[in-house]
Amino acid sequence: MAPQAKPRKSAATSSGDIAAPLLEWYDANHRELPWRISPRQLAAGIRPDPYRVWLSEIMLQQTTVEAVKSYFRAFLEKWPDVKSLAAAETDDVMKAWAGLGYYSRARNLKACANLVAAGKGAFPDTEAGLRELPGIGAYTAAAIAAIAFDRPAAVMDGNVERVMSRLFEISTPLPDAKPEIRTILETLVPPARPGDFAQAMMDLGATICTPRRPRCMLCPLRDGCQALANGDPELYPVKAPKTEKPARRGAAFIAIRPDGAILLRKRPERGLLGGMSEVPTTAWNARIDGDTTIAGAPFAAAWQRAGSISHVFTHFSLDLDVYRAEVTDRTLPAGSFWAPVATLHGEALPTVMKKAIEAAIPDATKKPFPHTAKRPS
Ligand code: SF4
Incomplete structure (x- = not known):
């Protein structure tokens, strides 16, 4: 049921209000993931490999981090770069993907690798360029652009939608609320470290601002969170009633x-x-x-x-x-x-x-x- 409208405490709304405490929290609390370059590595000048970022983001579409880890490692072992993946047999790629689900992703993965390898062997470094490749939609293009190329893109997955819905007490049910969330998120992405900002929002949603029992006491954004100030964060995001599957x-x-x-x-x-x-x-x-x-x-x-x-x-x-x-x-x-x-x-x-x-x-x-x-x- 949609929460009742109530007087709102004003929230943190500027990029600095959100980005600074969030990035500070991320520096100390980020998840270690096989495809991730940590803030410490970034500071030491190590850049993310766009191939690994792309591969992980395709695998993570509709799939949990835990399920993806072993597949990601196995793919990298077999095909360490986009040229080796392009040279692989499609059947072998499908076999390596078996069990991960949503198999059109594997076919698009191969088609995308073929296209990139046939060009200069490099991924486009903009959202618009990335979106022209097979299997790369709005979310994935934004994630790759931000994480691999430090573009100030608004990256919005389920975790981010939940955090944003609570921070700004968005009462429009998902998925209709997405454009509203995106408009606000675009104003929050900092010009510096946009890739880490995106990953910090995801990590916050995955580890602190969880669907049930969010750990608000540990949240770096609690001072500006409207849902926390005004009531029950678990009322957000508001979801449209589920229809039964045939x-x-x-x-x-x-x-x-x-x-x-x-x-x-x-x-x-x-x-x-x-x-x-x-x-x-x-x-x-x-x-x-x-x-x-x-x-x-x-x-x-x-x-x-x-x-x-x-x-x-x-x-x-x-x-x-x-x-x-x-x-x-x-x-x-x-x-x-x-x-x-x-x-x-x-x-x-x-x-x-x-x-x-x-x-x-x-x-x-x-x-x-x-x-x-x-x-x-
Ligand atoms: S204060 Fe709580 S509800 Fe608000 S963003 Fe943080 S964890 Fe989520």
């Missing part, structure tokens, strides 16, 4: 050859999970009576129900009934292939498909292990 249903089929290989196929390049691998499934039907039976199997076999899994996508939730069958080698449906179980953990399998396979064969996508009746003695 549900879809279907069936997934785990066909296992005597040597343990599993039948996979590649999804079309475009669309949801584009270019990723999957086990055969029926259509994901929005009807409650959608087909979840073996009638939709890729071929006749002794299919047995192995369980069911659920997965939530951005725009719908999916329930899949999972069937398994041990089958002999056969002519495969077009676009299908056998994947040895020992290589499944390296396949470009999205999380929903890993869940389906593991409903039939526990741990199959985590590590290689024999799982058929004909396992070696």
